[in-house]
Amino acid sequence: MVVFSMVATHADLNLETVALLSNGASTVASSASESPAVSGAVVLSTCNRYEIYAEAPAPEDLEAARSAVVAEISQRSGLPSPTVSDIFRTKDGADVARHLFAVSSGLDSAVVGEREIAGQVRRALISAQQEGTASPSLVRLFQAASRTAKEVGTQTALGSRGLSIVSVALDLATDLAEERDWSGKRAVLFGTGAYAGATMALLRERGCTHVEVFSSSGRAEEFAAARGGIAVTTEQLPDAIARADVLIGCSGSTTPMEAVELAAIRSDSPHQLIVIDLALTHDFDPAVGSLENVELVTLESVRLAAPQEQAEALGEASRIVDAAARDFESQRQARQADAAIVALRRHTMAVLDAEIEKVRARHGCTAAAEEVEFAMRRMVKQLLHTPTVRARELAAQGREAEYLAALDALYGISIELPSVVAESLGDDRDGQRDRDGQGAEDCPVDHSQAG
Numbered sequence: 001m002v003v004f005s006m007v008a009t010h011a012d013l014n015l016e017t018v019a020l021l022s023n024g025a026s027t028v029a030s031s032a033s034e035s036p037a038v039s040g041a042v043v044l045s046t047c048n049r050y051e052i053y054a055e056a057p058a059p060e061d062l063e064a065a066r067s068a069v070v071a072e073i074s075q076r077s078g079l080p081s082p083t084v085s086d087i088f089r090t091k092d093g094a095d096v097a098r099h100l101f102a103v104s105s106g107l108d109s110a111v112v113g114e115r116e117i118a119g120q121v122r123r124a125l126i127s128a129q130q131e132g133t134a135s136p137s138l139v140r141l142f143q144a145a146s147r148t149a150k151e152v153g154t155q156t157a158l159g160s161r162g163l164s165i166v167s168v169a170l171d172l173a174t175d176l177a178e179e180r181d182w183s184g185k186r187a188v189l190f191g192t193g194a195y196a197g198a199t200m201a202l203l204r205e206r207g208c209t210h211v212e213v214f215s216s217s218g219r220a221e222e223f224a225a226a227r228g229g230i231a232v233t234t235e236q237l238p239d240a241i242a243r244a245d246v247l248i249g250c251s252g253s254t255t256p257m258e259a260v261e262l263a264a265i266r267s268d269s270p271h272q273l274i275v276i277d278l279a280l281t282h283d284f285d286p287a288v289g290s291l292e293n294v295e296l297v298t299l300e301s302v303r304l305a306a307p308q309e310q311a312e313a314l315g316e317a318s319r320i321v322d323a324a325a326r327d328f329e330s331q332r333q334a335r336q337a338d339a340a341i342v343a344l345r346r347h348t349m350a351v352l353d354a355e356i357e358k359v360r361a362r363h364g365c366t367a368a369a370e371e372v373e374f375a376m377r378r379m380v381k382q383l384l385h386t387p388t389v390r391a392r393e394l395a396a397q398g399r400e401a402e403y404l405a406a407l408d409a410l411y412g413i414s415i416e417l418p419s420v421v422a423e424s425l426g427d428d429r430d431g432q433r434d435r436d437g438q439g440a441e442d443c444p445v446d447h448s449q450a451g
Contacts, residue, residue: 001039002056003137005096006069010048010110013087015299019280021087022050024076029133032072037064040135042128042142044103047165047195047280047299052088053100053142055135066090097141098325104145105152105321110303111168112314113158116198118149122427123194140171141328148324155320157313165278166198168302170206173246173274176295183207188232188244188284190214191251194221199248199278200227212240216253241265248276249283259287262294278302280331338402340391343413345384352380 008021022045029041032054041054052073056065067081070088074081089098099108104121106113125142128134134142152158174180189196192215195325203211213220220231224374232240241247242265262284266273276297277284289296356373363369394403407413 001137002059002092003068004054004056004068004090004139005090006052006090007099008050008088009108010303011108012089015048015280017087018050019049020079021073021077022127022280023086023188025050028052028069028072028076029128030131032069033133035065035068037061038068040070040138041133042124042138044121044124046117046246047278048303049150053096053138055137062092065131094325094329097144098321100141100145101148101325103320105317107314107317110299111306113166114164116164116194118146119194121149122146143405144324144328148321152317152323153322156316156410159315160296164198165299165302166195166202168306169276169278169297170202172206172297172301173276176297177275178272180352181207183209185210185245186243187248188214188240189229190247190249190253191279192217192219193250193360195278196223197227199250200229204228214240215251218300238265242269243270244273246271246274246276247284249279251283252279252281253283254281256282256287258284258285259291262288263291295402334392340407341388343362344387344407344411347411347413348380348384369399
């Protein structure tokens with residue numbers, strides 16, 4: 001099995017391109033998993049990144065798996081496949097875990113140490129599990145990423161200031177406002193998703209108690225009732241906008257509010273309006289920033305204004321992430337070693353059992369036959385010791401592929417998927433107990449002589 005990731009983020013692309021790539025993100029994992037080259041997939045799509053974590057059955061399937069994912073993204077984004085392929089950075093091997101652990105811990109965010117990303121990583125896994133696209137290897141990867149994020153949060157000062165994309169956006173709005181006090185402001189919030197919930201909570205913390213909520217999906221009533229806001233209908237929305245001091249977009253609507261529309265609604269409102277657009281696909285036409293008495297804050301504004309965390313906290317968090325990634329890779333390699341050990345043991349024991357059957361057929365359950373069987377089993381056990389030790393040593397050095405190639409070359413043993421190793425180990429131990437504890441059904445073996 002080969003896990004790889006395809007990464008497109010704010011670090012390399014403008015947010016408009018990230019948004020375009022993200023079209024139909026929710027269905028990419030399930031569609032790509034229909035390809036025989038893709039064993040599983042998890043999609044992480046946020047306001048400033050679009051990442052696909054996928055698994056191919058074997059190294060030789062990696063390119064076909066990547067092509068299958070690229071084709072799905074191309075179809076939904078409308079971009080040519082070669083363009084999509086060039087945009088995404090592909091990671092494999094130990095780099096996959098290192099990157100995801102850093103992302104989940106907030107080290108790779110536009111706002112370093114942000115709080116929301118860890119929850120988004122968890123929700124990405126949950127969604128993939130519900131859709132049936134999360135393979136066991138991907139589940140382990142994402143669960144380890146969540147544990148790492150929690151460790152960074154509890155053991156370092158990173159993120160202790162509670163910074164997030166929403167909080168930085170509100171800080172910018174405060175700096176731009178003619179009146180910095182939020183207690184008297186009227187806000188209109190577009191959307192009812194995770195960012196909208198975080199925005200509502202932070203508005204409350206800053207003393208803003210008059211928040212009207214609009215949702216084109218019809219969920220505003222339930223959302224507002226749970227959080228103390230006021231739901232507005234489509235008919236009520238223009239009046240709410242006309243009275244507002246702040247508009248906050250978190251919905252990612254397919255029909256953003258145009259500048260001419262906002263200007264018409266606000267024609268009789270001479271006081272300042274701050275528009276905060278946190279939607280990756282824009283809830284407001286960027287041209288609204290050019291309107292008189294309107295200040296516009298966007299995700300790009302947030303990225304540029306995000307403060308840098310202290311170097312000491314960043315260094316400490318990076319060390320935790322690096323250590324966690326190394327441990328995860330060691331465990332992954334150990335699982336491959338276990339698969340190789342099980343396969344070699346089963347192969348050897350099958351040969352041994354066949355030879356023992358020949359002895360029993362010729363000599364029956366005699367003392368001599370029992371002595372021969374005991375000697376043969378002890379010899380096989382000793383012969384397997386060194387290959388077992390070497391398997392674990394090579395895995396620890398990241399050279400498990402050499403061991404697997406040797407098994408294939410010498411014995412014709414091809415190792416199956418590491419995700420079934422635990423089950424295989426359990427089956428093998430049961431079988432080994434059966435073989436060690438008893439030979440033929442009517443010919444028990446005396447192990448009292450074993451050393």
